[in-house]
Amino acid sequence: MAAYKETPRQKMIAMMYLVLTALLALNVSKSMLDAFIVVNESMESTIGNFSSKIEDVHAEFNKQYKLNPNKIKPFWDKAQEVRANSQDLIQYIDSIKYALIIQSENKIKTVDEAKSTLLKDIKSKDGYTEPTRFFFKNSEDGSKGASGALRLRIDEFRKQTLAVMNEPENSDRIGLLTKGPYYDADGMEQSWEQHNFYYTILAADVTILNKLIGEVQNAEFDVTSYLFSSVTAEDFKFDDITAKVISQNSYILKGQQYEAEVFVAAYDTKQKPEVYVLQGVDEINESNLSRATPIEGKDGVVKLNFTSSTEGTHKYAGLIRIVNPEGEKVDYPFKSEYIVGPPSLTVAATKMNVFYIGVDNPVSISVPGMADELINPTISAGKLSRNPNGPGWIVRVETGTTKTLISATANYNGTRLNMGSSEFRVKRVPDPVAKIARQKEGSIDKNTLIAAAAIIPSMDDFEFDLNFIVNSFTMVTMLNGDFVPKTTQGNQFSAEMIEMIRNARRGQKFFFENIQASGPDGSKRTLNPINLTIN
Structure with missing residues (x-):
């Protein structure tokens, strides 16, 4: 449950009461007094509405109690205790209100007359002498008058109600605080009795008493709702069931x-x-x-x-x-x-429909409707292991293998079942494309060719991230009518090659041939030639 909060309507009434009280202290006009009466009428309307809400909560509580008395009884008993205490205090506040009206208005002699007479029809509603005498008697702080007795009853109700909610006595969860501190207009400390009833007019006193009744009702509603919500789903049945x-x-x-x-x-x-x-x-x-x-x-x-x-x-x-x-x-x-x-096995190569020699082939292996940890796959040729960097499996096959078979069994409800198998072809990794400055033919600027100074093998349109190593190549160009070949190890241009390119003329052709490379599977490859013309 949330801490004690007044409704927007109660906050509005409380604010109007504070404003009107201040105006009354400044010699209130008739129109302001009439406005104060409007506030009291609104408060009485709020009391009636709150009574209906409280009845609704108790009605639902009683319904659940009749269905499951053994389970609901501890909470229901506390709700009945709070209700009895609340009704007792409300009746006591009403009795003070009617006694105050009888003492202040000479024409009203009985409680029934006080109940039936509207505040606006009471002639002494702007008087404060008799109300002050009623609430304070011969005590300056009000402790010997009706206000002192009322404070004691409110404190006792707070103590009883907070105990039901297992809250400490200083909690503000249900309002009705009387400890203060309170101060007058000059900043002097006052008692709760002085702050609310000392030299206040009858109209203000009646409104304050009705406001206290509203706070008692709010406390009862808050606590009853708290008790009702404390009954969990297993303790009573819900109306909305799916x-x-x-x-x-x-x-x-x-x-x-x-x-x-x-x-x-x-x-x-x-x-x-x-x-x-x-x-x-x-x-x-x-x-x-x-x-x-x-x-x-x-x-x-x-x-x-x-x-x-x-x-x-x-x-x-x-x-x-x-x-x-x-x-x-x-x-x-x-x-x-x-x-x-039927029992079935689903195996899908993640990137290609074949396994390649000498590389990590990622593959997913699953059985519909079955957890991965229950599946035990095997491979007929090669190595099958869990992917250390993510989900799925890794397949590695070696040279000399043309096909391999992946099979799987699964633990289904304690029984080992054969889930089937799938056959895969085994191929070597395709040759990379040799390039210089991302070109394998065509025209090229002399400075660009010198800056590139190397042959780079590229795996175009291949999903695997593989590295081929160029072991050697030969560069051929024509000088003075003769073809001049130059061979070097590795993929870098030799100093002699770079000097020949630097001295080349526009239109001179360079041929890079016999490009030898090694793949990740250890195989030796002869890559495509590169033909470039200086522009």
């Missing part, structure tokens, strides 16, 4: 059993619901209810078990019949379906 179906597996294998739990979302474990289930239908109605199978539940839960004799989608429907908070039997329909399929 049937739920939770299956252990929505996809099962042929020959296995489908298992599901059907229960009421906010259910009472002491309930014994009547459950009827019929397979092959979309709903339970009057025409097929007689064919439905009754199933006994335990602790408000019913477990369904169907044998999966045929493959495909199987649907079923049913209803749960329970007693609602009004004591009436209510049906809550439900329906669901499940799939029966």
Whole structure:
């Protein structure tokens, strides 16, 4: 529950009361006095509305108590105690209010007359002598008058009510604070009695007393709601109930059993619901209810078990019949379906439809409707291991292998089942494309060629991130009518090659041939030639 809060209406009335009290201290005019009467009438209306809200909470509390007296009784007893204390204090405040009116208005002689007379019709409503005498008698602080007795009754009610909520006595959770401190206009400290009733006019006193009644009602409503909410879902039944179906597996294998739990979302474990289930239908109605199978539940839960004799989608429907908070039997329909399929294995290469020699081939292995940790895959040729950097598996195959087979078994309900196998072709990694400055042919600026100064093997349109190493190559160009070849080791241009390129003329051609490279699988490759013309 939240801490004590006044409603916007109560805050408005309290603010109007403070303003009007200040105006009264400055010799209030008739129009201001009439405005004060309006505030009191609003307060009386609030009291009536609050009474209806409190009755509604108690009515719901009583309904739940009648359904489950053993479970609700501890909370219900406390609510009754708070209600008795609240009614007693409200009656006491009313008795003070009527006694004050009788003492202040000579024409009113009985409590019934005080009750039936509107504040606006009381001639002495702007008087303060008799009200002050009534509330203070012969005490300066009000302790010997009606105000002192009222404060004691309010303090006792606060103590009793806070005890029900297990709150300390200094808590502000329900309002009705009398400890202060309070100060007058000159900053002098006052008692609660002086602050509220010392030389205040009758109209103000009546409004203050009605405001106190509203605070008592608010405290009762707050505490009763707190007690009602303290009764958890398992202690009483909810009016809004939805049937739920939770299956252990929505996809099962042929020959296995489908298992599901059907229960009421906010259910009472002491309930014994009547459950009827019929397979092959979309709903339970009057025409097929007689064919439905009754199933006994335990602790408000019913477990369904169907044998999966045929493959495909199987649907079923049913209803749960329970007693609602009004004591009436209510049906809550439900329906669901499940799939029966043959044992199957799903293996998909993550990047390509083959496995490549000498590289990490990522692959996913799964069985529909089954957790990965229950699957045990094997490979006929090569190595299969968990991916250390993420989900899935890694396959590595070596030279000399042309195909490999991945098979899997799975632990299904304690039984090891063969889930099937898939065959994969094994290929070597394709040759990379040799390039210089991202070109393998065409025109090139002399300075660009010198700046590149190396042959870079590129794996165009290949998903694997692989590195080939260029071991050697030959550069050929024509000088003075003769082809001049220059060979070097590695992928970098030699100093002699760079000097020949630097002295090249526009239109001179350079051929890079016999490019030898090594792949990650250890194989030796001869890469494509590169033909470039100086522009």
